[in-house]
Amino acid sequence: MSNNDEKSSYEGLPVSLDKKLGVPVWNDVRELKLRYRMSLGKIKKFFSALSEGKIMATKCKHCGRIYFPPQADCPYCMRSDMEWVDVPNEGVLETFTIVNIKPTTFSHYDDYVLAIARFGDGIKVLAWLRVDEKSRVRIGMRVKLTVIKRIPEGYYTFELEPID
Amino acid sequence: MVRNLRKVAIIGYGHSKFGKRTDVNFFELGWESIKEAINTAGISQEDIDFVALSNFGLWSSEPSPAASILEYAGLTPKEVIRVETACSSGSAAVKTAYMAVASGSADIALAIGIEKMHESGTSDVVELLGRIGSYFWEFENFGPTFVGYYALYANQYMHKYGAKEEDLAKIAVKNHYYGFYNPKAQFRKKITIEDVMSSPYIAWPLKLYDCSPITDGSAALILASEEVARKLTDSPVWIKAIEGATATANLAKRDNYISIPSAVIAARKAYKKAGIDPEKPYKHIDVAEVHDCFTIAEIMAYEDLGFAKRGEGFKLAREEQTYIGGLIPVNLSGGLKSKGHPIAATGVSMMVELTKQLLQKVESARQAPINNGTALAHNVGGTGHYVFVTILSLSK
Known part of the structure; x- marks a missing residue:
């Protein structure tokens, strides 16, 4: 039986054929939005x-x-x-990465620099690092923590930023 | 401390084919490993007193899968508990079944781990994995992915010790090499350093080939008390130790990103209980399965488990010391990288693999020489939120 014949045998059902294996898959009729x-x-x-x-x-x-x-x-x-x-004004960048493949709810942002910085003895922060040139980010560089308005949602959150 | 626990043996094991398993539904996938475990143990459903089931779920449709799996497998009305410790949920299921038998509550227990990740799309799975870290303080605003988290480890590790991306690539090459010989593995393809180095960045400095895949699969073990095991088999494999520890869920709150502190603690506890020298564990252990969700994780595991000194794990990879014939063979199943990583099935899968290694029942190209009769599983949940280290042995 060809793929077309196979597909037509599920007429009227939310069934499609898996692209790789050619096996029938039920596509959920119920979609749940969780917030x-x-x-x-x-x-x-x-x-x-x-x-x-x-x-x-x-x-x-x-x-x-x-x-x-x-x-x-x-x-x-x-x-x-x-x-x-x-939180103290000045911290040190401990590690960072650039997230290229993003989660569904972050897919509308450009690739972002995710970083962890230490501020004094007691405070460590994971946040985005705002930089113009990603290639200039270095472990050990001095950073500050700033409040920014996240676009496009338009709510306040915090980000790390290099101290020049 | 609880004393006078009973000895616990593995008397049966089952393992589904790992991969994109859209050819079977959730229950059929679970049955593949349960059926094999029951058959290898030479028992029937009615002999099982207790079931521990691990399934992370969220990406798959059954929200309370334990009773449903038991129903499909002819195990109703047996007692069941579902456990969850993210990617180490499988070890948590084995520990739960182990405790049921060790305490005398059950004589025969089944541990089953199952995951069907392909019921959801890739970016939703990436999202649900990222949410494991710390939802409100890390994910909500900054969208870490799991690769992203481990890239934070990789970057600091490479910066501090001078390891190269090529060193990480060696882990992927080794694990694909052995996965090629494992019929249950998701990827049965040998790869080269160049394949890894030319693959796209997922979260710099980690590339596609540094990452374990999205996987459907199940694995199952039958555990029994000493008295029962002696009646049912002449080749029991003993659980000498199965020890866990935790680390902060917020990655930011860790001291450093070169080690998983919960792995160090779990290993220390397991070595003590099993009588293994923590300075030279590789002298005792014939073969290990470690949690290579990303290549950097296997390198940190070498150090956290004491196979290499701190900062020298990447040299074991560079010198190919974790192939058969080296210092200690690691991930002869293909590891999470090549065998696949069905989140809550992985811990059980590791122990199925090691049971078969100790009994010398795996394919000859990937069979470790069994000299001491001892094997180790290292299973990490989250970014180290949870770690279990398990020691299996041919001797009681």
Whole structure:
């Protein structure tokens, strides 16, 4: 039986033939769009500061541990008595990559530089690194953390940026 | 610590063909390995007391697949628990089945790992894998992919130790070489350094041929207590140790990107339990399966497991010391790179492979010499979120 004959034998069904193996596959009739709602209440200060252009971490008032991403609770002290502190201005780039093959929901962006930088002793940040020339990015280069408006969505987030 | 645990033996094993398996549905794929495991153990469904099932899912349609698999395989109404530790879910299933037998809760347990990734499109699978890292703080704004995460390791490792992209390529060449001889492997094609070096970047410095593929597959093991194993087989393979550890989900919170800290801890625990010298484990171990989801991961595994000193893992690759006849043969199945990486089936697959290696039942071109009767599986979940190191042995 040729592929055309095989296909016509599933007339009226959401069935197609796998391009590589030529076997019939049912194409799901149900499409689910998932969009989560994640609670911010206990760390809302991070987001109000972000919309004012600042990036903050939490610090346990008892043991002094710094949390980034911010945590409302210090599991080491079993306490929840935190203060908000600024992320230091200057950090060092520890590693980076250029993401060429992107996830579905990131497919509308140009290839992006994903990087991790260390800011002082307690804070490490994974974010995009904004550069004009990707070939000039070096491990060990000095970077700062800045709030930017992500285009095209138009919401505030943070990015790393080289310090010239 | 729990004491007086019972000894646990592998008495049956099954492994589906890995690859793009659109020729079978989810349940048929699971049945391929369950049927073989039951047959090699010489038992029937009614003899099984407990089932541990691993499936990461999300890309496949069944949201609660454990009962469905049991139904298809004639195993209803047996007890089942589904486990998940990302790409090491298979080892978590084996550990769960192991604990059921070791504790005396079950005499015979089945561990099955299954994944059917081709029920979704490639970029959605790339997305779902990337989301494993840390959804809110890493994925939501910065869209890391799994290759991207391991590229962060590769870049820092190469920068610090002077390893070259060609050194990483040697891992892919070796694993494709052995995968060529494995009839269950997804890719049965030998490749060259040039093939790897000319493949496109997926996340610099990692290229297409540094990456394991998207794979459908299943693997299964039957575990039994010593008393039962002695009655059913004259060739049991013993689980000497199956030890796990964790690392932070946020990659940013790790100290460095040259090592997977949870692998170091899991290996230390497993070596201690199995009585293996952590300074020279390769003196005890005949063959190892390590988690080469990307080529850099195999190089870090050499160091994290103590096969090479820190910063010298790439030299083992460069000197071809992990082929048969070298310091320690690694990934004679073809590894994740060539055999394929059906996420939650991989850990079980590694142990099926090592059981057959120890029993000298694999194809002769990829059979390791078995001198000590000991084998090691190293299975990483996520970017090191979870690691299990398992030691299998011919002696109790």
